[in-house]
Amino acid sequence: MMKCRLNFWMIFFVGFVGLLHAEEKEKQMLLYTPYTKISVPPGETINYSIDIVNETESLKNPDISVSGIPRGWEWEIKSGSYVVNQLAVMPNDKKSFNLQVTVPLQVNKGNYRFVVRAGEAELPLSVTVSSQGTFKTEFTTNQPNMQGNARSNFNFNANLNNKTAETQLYALMAAAPRGWNVIFRAGGKQATSAQVEPNTTENISIEITPPGNVEAGTYKIPVQATTGTTSDELELEVVVTGSYDMELTTPRGLLSSDITAGDTKRIDLVVNNTGSAELKDIKLSSSKPTGWEVSFEPVSVEALKAGETANIQAVVRASKKAIPGDYVLNISANTPEVNKSASFRMTVKTPLLWGWIGVVIILAVAGTIFYLFRKYGRR
Amino acid sequence: MNNISKPFWVIVRKEISDYMKSWKAVILIILIALTCMGSLYTALSNIGEAVKQGSTDDNFLFLKLFTASDGALPSFAVFIGFLGPLLGIALGFDAINTEQNKGTLSRLLSQPIYRDYILNAKWIAALFVIGIMLFALGFLVMGFGLIFIGIPPTAEEFCRIVVFLLLSMVYIALWLNLALFFSIKSKQPATSALSGIAVWLFFSLFYNIIMNVVGKALSPSPMAMPDQVVRYQKFMLNLLRFSPGELFQEITMTMLMPSVRSLGPLTFEQMDGAIPSPLSLGQSLLVVWPQLTGLISITLLFFMFAYISFMRKEVRSR
Numbered sequence: 001m002m003k004c005r006l007n008f009w010m011i012f013f014v015g016f017v018g019l020l021h022a023e024e025k026e027k028q029m030l031l032y033t034p035y036t037k038i039s040v041p042p043g044e045t046i047n048y049s050i051d052i053v054n055e056t057e058s059l060k061n062p063d064i065s066v067s068g069i070p071r072g073w074e075w076e077i078k079s080g081s082y083v084v085n086q087l088a089v090m091p092n093d094k095k096s097f098n099l100q101v102t103v104p105l106q107v108n109k110g111n112y113r114f115v116v117r118a119g120e121a122e123l124p125l126s127v128t129v130s131s132q133g134t135f136k137t138e139f140t141t142n143q144p145n146m147q148g149n150a151r152s153n154f155n156f157n158a159n160l161n162n163k164t165a166e167t168q169l170y171a172l173m174a175a176a177p178r179g180w181n182v183i184f185r186a187g188g189k190q191a192t193s194a195q196v197e198p199n200t201t202e203n204i205s206i207e208i209t210p211p212g213n214v215e216a217g218t219y220k221i222p223v224q225a226t227t228g229t230t231s232d233e234l235e236l237e238v239v240v241t242g243s244y245d246m247e248l249t250t251p252r253g254l255l256s257s258d259i260t261a262g263d264t265k266r267i268d269l270v271v272n273n274t275g276s277a278e279l280k281d282i283k284l285s286s287s288k289p290t291g292w293e294v295s296f297e298p299v300s301v302e303a304l305k306a307g308e309t310a311n312i313q314a315v316v317r318a319s320k321k322a323i324p325g326d327y328v329l330n331i332s333a334n335t336p337e338v339n340k341s342a343s344f345r346m347t348v349k350t351p352l353l354w355g356w357i358g359v360v361i362i363l364a365v366a367g368t369i370f371y372l373f374r375k376y377g378r379r
Numbered sequence: 380m381n382n383i384s385k386p387f388w389v390i391v392r393k394e395i396s397d398y399m400k401s402w403k404a405v406i407l408i409i410l411i412a413l414t415c416m417g418s419l420y421t422a423l424s425n426i427g428e429a430v431k432q433g434s435t436d437d438n439f440l441f442l443k444l445f446t447a448s449d450g451a452l453p454s455f456a457v458f459i460g461f462l463g464p465l466l467g468i469a470l471g472f473d474a475i476n477t478e479q480n481k482g483t484l485s486r487l488l489s490q491p492i493y494r495d496y497i498l499n500a501k502w503i504a505a506l507f508v509i510g511i512m513l514f515a516l517g518f519l520v521m522g523f524g525l526i527f528i529g530i531p532p533t534a535e536e537f538c539r540i541v542v543f544l545l546l547s548m549v550y551i552a553l554w555l556n557l558a559l560f561f562s563i564k565s566k567q568p569a570t571s572a573l574s575g576i577a578v579w580l581f582f583s584l585f586y587n588i589i590m591n592v593v594g595k596a597l598s599p600s601p602m603a604m605p606d607q608v609v610r611y612q613k614f615m616l617n618l619l620r621f622s623p624g625e626l627f628q629e630i631t632m633t634m635l636m637p638s639v640r641s642l643g644p645l646t647f648e649q650m651d652g653a654i655p656s657p658l659s660l661g662q663s664l665l666v667v668w669p670q671l672t673g674l675i676s677i678t679l680l681f682f683m684f685a686y687i688s689f690m691r692k693e694v695r696s697r
Contacts, residue, residue, distance in 0.1 A: 325662070328652050350665040357672075362676055365680060369686065
């Protein structure tokens with residue numbers, strides 16, 4: 001028990017002596033911050049609040065500096081609203097200042113150390129970068145391939161990710177083949193450039209319109225987002241299937257004709273393949289008034305390449321009972337892929353035969369009167 | 380030739396001046412002019428509504444002047460069809476028998492002229508008066524129409540109106556010839572006037588009534604086949620066409636309404652695929668060609684009868 005008590009006193013004494021010694025030794029400056037070792041991702045800005053403690057009996061005015069900070073890291077010392085290099089501290093007082101350290105995006109993973117000095121006082125700080133940092137742009141899409149016919153629009157959705165520390169104004173460019181039309185939309189508006197805040201992603205929609213007469217095939221369209229310092233490229237792929245389209249008309253475009261009731265009339269027709277794929281087995285048909293007959297020469301077109309035309313004659317026979325005036329005759333050209341029709345306005349005329357018979361009757365009566373004139377009148 | 384035909388034109392001129400001085404012609408012409416002006420007034424006040432109906436005849440606004448009416452007063456064309464025969468009868472019923480009764484006919488015949496000159500000259504003179512009146516009225520309507528509508532007629536419309544007026548002349552000439560025939564056949568002007576009016580009344584009133592009775596008697600049962608009904612209707616229409624008034628009405632309709640494409644019943648077969656469209660003048664004429672032929676032939680036939688009976692007539696001096 002006694003020993004125990006002795007021990008206690010021993011400790012107390014030693015401690016007291018030590019404290020005295022310390023008091024004697026600590027007549028100097030101190031730097032203090034609670035976060036001496038922190039872990040941050042790349043691109044993060046760290047705010048240290050550091051106290052300068054003046055334990056001496058005199059006013060101190062130390063220079064403040066940071067040393068050993070890695071290259072590319074930015075730092076700034078501020079107190080109040082000023083950037084400071086020196087800070088005066090009253091005896092037995094403390095002042096605080098802020099140290100702002102920005103970890104760049106392009107940084108390796110690991111431990112980084114640097115030292116803050118104020119006069120003789122030193123404060124070693126340690127920063128652990130939690131992940132590998134970058135300085136780059138990412139221009140990506142999750143669906144770079146699209147298929148459609150020549151008439152369709154191809155809408156791609158791309159993400160433009162700015163992984164740099166600065167706001168970037170990207171010029172958006174596409175190296176499309178001639179005749180193709182590429183429209184960029186950022187935030188719903190048509191644009192040629194997009195501004196992206198650091199470490200954010202912008203949705204860019206890309207609308208690609210092929211030329212109307214494009215041939216079937218696969219087309220690669222590189223799309224670029226560039227600034228002066230960084231850029232990324234995205235390759236979009238458009239697969240154009242053949243488009244099927246045709247036109248049915250007459251050589252002069254005139255869709256009316258006249259016909260005598262009960263008579264035949266030949267109408268020249270032109271079938272024009274305006275699509276981008278070959279049309280096969282074009283059949284011609286007609287919807288006609290009752291009693292009319294329509295036949296075609298030739299009956300069908302076996303194959304018609306893109307851009308080519310075929311001539312067909314329609315032989316129309318009007319009904320004998322057709323009344324004078326206009327009738328509608330629909331002629332259509334059909335393939336399994338596409339069908340087109342043309343409406344003809346057929347003006348029916350009455351045959352002149354009965355007209356002549358009427359004339360003969362009138363002439364007969366007039367002739368009889370003339371005969372009577374001769375017989376009775378001139379006696 | 381000039382020497383021979385000169386007396387003919389002398390007679391014509393004399394006849395015309397007689398007509399213009401006679402009360403009956405003047406009264407009738409004034410009557411027709413007034414009624415036609417009345418119908419023009421109704422046409423002008425109704426032309427706005429007539430256009431709004433949206434038919435294919437809208438392109439032929441000017442023709443509407445002759446056909447539009449509000450129902451209270453018949454249109455110009457209907458008036459001509461109704462009063463024209465009266466004018467024809469009035470001009471012709473006393474042509475020969477009055478002169479005969481007065482004794483001037485034998486005096487005229489004693490002149491060195493061909494006998495038929497008298498009849499022909501009277502006919503030409505009456506036709507001349509009718510023509511002048513019709514064309515004056517027609518152009519008056521056109522003129523007023525121009526002032527009030529402000530839209531000039533197209534060449535097509537003008538041609539249609541002229542053809543209509545010419546055919547009206549033919550129609551009136553038909554009744555004139557009939558009246559001439561009666562005036563030759565009967566001694567008393569009253570008899571010939573009454574006979575003419577009787578024929579006119581028969582065709583304009585009783586014929587339709589008789590046809591209604593016949594139609595009812597002949598009408599197929601409601602269960603009849605459609606083609607039977609069509610045949611019946613065609614038959615009835617053909618019976619009706621024995622009346623010159625019906626012929627004239629069909630001609631007027633086709634001439635003044637270019638959208639009329641057919642007269643008589645149409646089958647669905649014929650209407651299938653047809654779109655409403657106006658006909659050209661030539662096609663319209665072809666549509667009514669049978670009616671035209673009939674009308675002109677009857678007119679000429681009546682003239683022929685009048686001519687024969689006049690040439691065979693015994694004219695004695697009293």
